[in-house]
Amino acid sequence: MRPLFHPAIEDVQPEAILHALSDPRRAAIFARITKAGCVEACSAVSSVGDQVIPKSSLSSHFKVLREAGLIRCERHGVEMRNHSRCAEVEARFPGLLSAIMNAYAARLS
Amino acid sequence: MRPLFHPAIEDVQPEAILHALSDPRRAAIFARITKAGCVEACSAVSSVGDQVIPKSSLSSHFKVLREAGLIRCERHGVEMRNHSRCAEVEARFPGLLSAIMNAYAARLS
DNA sequence: TCCATAGTTCCGAAATCCCGAACTATGGGA
DNA sequence: TCCCATAGTTCGGGATTTCGGAACTATGGA
Numbered sequence: 001m002r003p004l005f006h007p008a009i010e011d012v013q014p015e016a017i018l019h020a021l022s023d024p025r026r027a028a029i030f031a032r033i034t035k036a037g038c039v040e041a042c043s044a045v046s047s048v049g050d051q052v053i054p055k056s057s058l059s060s061h062f063k064v065l066r067e068a069g070l071i072r073c074e075r076h077g078v079e080m081r082n083h084s085r086c087a088e089v090e091a092r093f094p095g096l097l098s099a100i101m102n103a104y105a106a107r108l109s
Numbered sequence: 110m111r112p113l114f115h116p117a118i119e120d121v122q123p124e125a126i127l128h129a130l131s132d133p134r135r136a137a138i139f140a141r142i143t144k145a146g147c148v149e150a151c152s153a154v155s156s157v158g159d160q161v162i163p164k165s166s167l168s169s170h171f172k173v174l175r176e177a178g179l180i181r182c183e184r185h186g187v188e189m190r191n192h193s194r195c196a197e198v199e200a201r202f203p204g205l206l207s208a209i210m211n212a213y214a215a216r217l218s
Numbered sequence: 219t220c221c222a223t224a225g226t227t228c229c230g231a232a233a234t235c236c237c238g239a240a241c242t243a244t245g246g247g248a
Numbered sequence: 249t250c251c252c253a254t255a256g257t258t259c260g261g262g263a264t265t266t267c268g269g270a271a272c273t274a275t276g277g278a
Contacts (some may be wrong), residue, residue: 014212018131024124043224054268059226078224078275093212095204103123103202152255163237168257187244187255 004066004073009088012069014096017089020068021100025053026061030070031101034084041079113175113182118197121178126198126205129177134162135170136213139179143193143210150188 021027028048033039042058053061062082065071072083086097130136137157142148151167162170171191174180181192195206 014209014216015131015133015136017212018127018209022124022127022131027124041224055225056227056268056270057266059224060266060268062225075225075275078222078277080225093208093215095208096212099202099204099208100123100127103126103205106202107123150255164256165237165239165258166235168255169236172257184244184256187246187253189256 006066006072007069009069009085009092012089012092014093016068017070017093017096020064020070023061023064024048024104025051026065027100027104029061030065030084031104033071033082034086034097034101038081038083040076040081042082043079115175115181116178118178118194118201121198121201123202123205125177126179126202129173129179130209132170132173133157133213134160135174136209138170139174139193140210140213142180142191143195143206147190147192149185149190151191152188 021030025048029045032045039045042062043055046055046058047053062071062073062080066073069089070085072085073080074083075081089097130139134157138154141154148154151171152164155164155167156162171180171182171189175182178198179194181194182189183192184190198206
């Protein structure tokens with residue numbers, strides 16, 4: 001299996017990050033990966049809140065996060081390990097990710 | 110003409126803001142309004158960079174920004190005045206807008 | 219070799235975006 | 249008052265994107 005594409009940090013674009021995180025489910029997935037540092041599998045986040053996400057949709061959400069430069073994915077055996085690239089992104093766009101994640105956390109709903 | 114809908118600041122959702130600003134043209138429009146405090150008309154921003162935006166598209170971009178809670182629009186005679194709501198949004202989601210606008214400004218391309 | 223698990227790809231339906239054309243609203247003449 | 253010009257919205261339908269079930273691929277273990 002060919003290695004997955006990951007953009008270099010200098011190629012990461014703000015619009016891609018905003019688009020990726022403008023979906024609350026993707027934002028929740030990213031928050032979980034970031035909090036855990038590394039979530040072992042896509043299937044480890046097979047639901048967000050009480051909402052079950054079909055695995056084809058989940059796969060494309062991970063792809064969007066990966067191509068936006070937010071996570072790094074590598075296969076370990078039969079499963080995928082997803083790492084947050086928040087430190088890199090923070091260096092390139094200071095304050096962006098924390099402000100976004102705080103905004104979601106601050107939401108009442 | 111009935112007054113335009115504006116969400117109360119407590120109803121403003123992070124995903125709506127991220128979606129609105131994930132389009133570079135909308136982000137540029139919002140930046141211009143914010144910088145100016147108040148841009149007199151939609152037609153005053155009829156192009157972004159060297160790219161001309163048709164007025165039907167422009168109208169819908171303003172609608173997205175307005176419904177996301179980012180701007181306030183009121184008719185003055187034949188034209189519209191658009192005000193940035195950045196102070197309100199800043200109070201609700203601290204650091205969010207400045208981080209986003211800085212991210213766009215930091216982009217090389 | 220066969221099977222189970224973990225993800226990806228495919229594809230059709232649904233939703234969204236885009237923009238030209240037609241329409242509406244307002245104010246300024248004549 | 250009537251007509252026109254300007255400013256912006258709405259409509260319609262074609263293009264693009266998103267969603268998710270079903271089929272497929274990749275890996276490791278029995």
